[in-house]
Amino acid sequence: MIWKHRPLAGCLAFVCLCASAAGQAASLTPEEIAGAALTDGLSIPLPGEFMAALNKIGKLDWSTKFRPPIATNFSSRPQTALNVGGLIADGYIAIEAEDAQQVKNIGKDVIALAKVLGVSKDVVERASSIASFAEESQWDQLKEELEATQNEVKTAMTEAKDQDLVTLITVGGWLRGVEVVSGHVAANYTELGAKLLRQPGIVSFLNKNLEALPEKVREDSSVKIARKKMSEIERFIAFPLEKSPSIEDVKQLHKLASDAVKEISKKQK
């Protein structure tokens, strides 16, 4: 099978040059749009994709986006899950900054939180590869390892019938990504950069998932904060296609995401 596709790499460029499908296909019906699948594993982009797009707009110093270390001993599982997501986003930032020590520190914190969630076994095995990739400055492999770590935590949560926590890991990571990207766009405003913040499908999907959480989880104080901020964030993220958000809107969005991330990482009394 591998042999069958070996010539593919060379052929693809040629095929792509010769054949460009100019959208002759019929449009989707409203029913097809309404019935489209949405999955955590494919529909929600990774922080790395968001950051890759931001890198195209201009050179940026990712090390300025680090935040101080957060607690790793939260008393509630929902809050722990939200912070696992945030830390994984921090991992992507550290990789973009090519800071090996920061990657290793974040890796340790992810494991500490994963232990609280009871999914440490698989993740601990990933940790040693994260550390060695970091030491050898293998940044591309590190991105893959980090993504695999996130998926392993989520798979373990799903297998343990903790699907609710999967939603919270995704929300935590997404909020931290929005905080960083909106902060950068606010400080270096361009219409092009501001348009990157448009993610209407994601925010409505995540908000629906948050509202579908069991009442006990929804009432956790960190989840309450996330739900409140996410519903406020929706109007700044779901702007019309032809419009660029103003610098004021971007600043407002950054403040909402930043407050959410800070509150979520604060230990509950």
Place this chain on the structure above:
Amino acid sequence: MKRLLLSLACAALATAAVCAAPTDNEVAARRTALEVAGAFGNDGFKLRDGNWTGLLEVGKPKVIQVNLYAGNQYWFTLGSVPAAKKVAVTIYDEAGKAVEIDPYEEGSVAAAGFSPATSGSFYIKVEEVEGAPAAFCLVYSYK
């Protein structure tokens, strides 16, 4: 009582759907998709560690919503099993209009390359054009 039994049956079905392990055909479809998507890695594309699997039948396409970022380049790769003689991938904007793609189609494998000019929601349609019902797996790469 009837309602209770019905609810329990629905719950059991839902649980089975969520927890169901991938079938051998889905695993084979995924392997095919990954082999093809691996070729894009030579061009610096990073393969996302996630996939969407299911069963395709002629005349019954499936659609998934994704969020893409302007400035990034994407390849969506569909793998199936030999029972599917011809498959296709089409990308639509958030209004449901087909967008221009770089297509690749070879039997039970198809891929679509796309660079969005705007960030936001897009729809990916996967379909079987010819063949018997077959498992499919969709993956994507970006740079």
